[in-house]
Amino acid sequence: MTCRLDTAQVERVYERLFDAYGEQHWWPADTPFEVMLGAILTQNTSWQNVEKALDRLRGAVLLDAESLLSMPREVLADHLRPAGYYNLKAGRLAAFLAWYCEQGGYAALNALETAELRSGLLGVHGIGPETADDMLLYAFGRPVFVIDAYTRRLFGRLGMLPPDAPYESLRGAFEAAIPADARHYGEWHALIVAHAKSACRSRPVCAECPLRGLCPAALRQEAVGRPLYSN
The missing domain is CATH 1.10.340.30 (Hypothetical protein; domain 2)
Incomplete structure (x- = not known):
């Protein structure tokens, strides 16, 4: 399975996550x-x-x-x-x-x-x-994009990638869409983790989500007048 991401869409997601959560300074270890x-x-x-x-x-x-x-x-x-x-x-x-x-x-x-x-x-x-x-x-500071369950959940809900796609297909999609830079990839992964813990949980907190306007699931909820999930 070949997966593709639109670079402009991905950049919008990053900008909103960075604005919401700021720099993460990952990984949380000393050496x-x-x-x-x-x-x-x-x-x-x-x-x-x-x-x-x-x-x-x-x-x-x-x-x-x-x-x-x-x-x-x-x-x-x-x-x-x-x-x-x-x-x-x-x-x-x-x-x-x-x-x-x-x-x-x-x-x-x-x-x-x-x-x-x-x-x-x-x-x-x-x-x-x-x-x-x-x-x-x-x-090792290598520009390799990490795919975890949070990444699958978030980009699946955004309708940008199939969440059940093979690991290497998803990794390839991100690395093709985002210029290779280890620091940036590290920040990306950390922001996804922060967002998954704050808003894009297994039961999403849509009302407080900085990606709400980009998310088809949240937009559908709003379109039919249903209340968005919240804390």
Whole structure:
């Protein structure tokens, strides 16, 4: 499936989101290595829970690959309890740490071309396209657009993309419509997350949505005189 976005429409969405929420200063982590850990741990949980897990790890060992890799698996899992699915995530984290060390660490990985680095990440157990692209964008500063559930929901409701399209088709649509710039892509993704939490929720808060005039669902509600959802 080939997906396409109109650049002018996409720019209007960005401008309204930026006006509503301002600069987001993402990713919420202190170092590229923490971004990579967080990208794995945040699967199916909130960043607040990831922070709790990272704080537990910091209190036990140095937050580096070698120290974490030497930690017994059951001990690592126990520290990850706040992030949920802690046994599963301990296995995924261990697989990533082993690969990361085998590759020579951050400097060696950062020297790779984006396509090669992405392929390597996707070959690690437990790392799928969204997690790999989170790492590429926020830890390595590569212009790769991250597609998550919030992006699918928002652009599906806007009628601009089919929400059930394959990941790579959606990613390609954004990268074709928006000039390649890692900082801008990072801001885009962060604004989508902010908007999904504030207004474009599973039950949308249409009355307070800065994209209301662009959204077919909200416009249909207004056209038939139905009240818009609100808090």
